[in-house]
Amino acid sequence: MSESDRIFSQPLDHVADFTFNEDVARVFPDMIKRSVPGYPTIVENIGVLGARFAQPGSRLYDLGCSLGAVTQALRRHVKTDGCRVIGVDNSAAMLARCREYLSAQDAMYQELLPAELVEADILQMDFQPCALVALNFTLQFIEPERRLELLQRIRQALLPGGALILSEKLRFADAAEHELLNELHLDFKRANGYSELEIAQKRTAIENVMRPDTLEEHRERLAQAGFSKVVLWFQCLNFASLIALP
């Protein structure tokens, strides 16, 4: 069991930019469940979607895998012969714990897909041909100017019949819509026990690091990267997940 998230619970003199360090890794399962409406549903269903797009002998990438929640869902749901999951993250703290979670999963289940973990910057690594790429709340942490080239390289690596699953926090061009969905998201956090102080300090920590796009920006960028079809399969408040087909 992981600890509960108390990272921003005490007043801080200076709120530093958010990083995926050891303190965050320790509480991450609790943090993401209490912060992202629909997260457990999205993760479980990426496993189900993955099973449809997997092809015999193919790679399934989980980019920005954190503690490997999506990697675990893919390992359980995908039964296609010879597939393997490759989890990639540039946080050593996250990957160290991810490795422990995957060993625990190995001890719990039989017939799991093999998984390997790679410590790398997804902007630097070469992608091998693959049937599935999951970017589950990772693209929003990539510098906006580098998002298109990343999606282009993913598009190039995808096999015909494969898919990219892209989950993101959304911004809205319409001010009233943006305001309402953001307020409802804050209500979700309050309902999950976060105080006003925790909410305010987390917001300060994250605002320079995580830059959400609108759904329209995602659709345009995916089209520009060469994806032929984009389907919204999940939305809860200002969090959404897309299937993009090559």
Ligand SMILES: Nc1ncnc2c1ncn2[C@@H]1O[C@H](C[S@+](CC[C@H]([NH3+])C(=O)[O-])CC(=O)[O-])[C@@H](O)[C@H]1O
């Ligand atoms: N350039 C980069 N290269 C590699 N990894 C990166 C990079 N930038 C950020 N990351 C990694 O992307 C992850 C984003 S969290 C993903 C949740 C997970 N997918 C989940 O389904 O639980 C999202 C969130 O916390 O909202 C972190 O682990 C970063 O270290």
Ligand SMILES: O=C(O)C(=O)Cc1ccccc1
């Ligand atoms: O906490 C938030 O407000 C978020 O938008 C999502 C989030 C969840 C976990 C780590 C970083 C950001």
